[in-house]
Amino acid sequence: MKNGLPKTGGSETAYFMLSGMLLVIFGGYLILRREK
Structure with a gap:
């Protein structure tokens, strides 16, 4: 995928x-807890 982002090996994308x-x-966990 070319989004105009600099190529950093994919580690930054995985972290994001x-x-x-x-x-x-x-x-989602907080929302489910609040609805109970």
């Missing part, structure tokens, strides 16, 4: 995706 997934999971 991992942090995003953690945010989504944590947010």
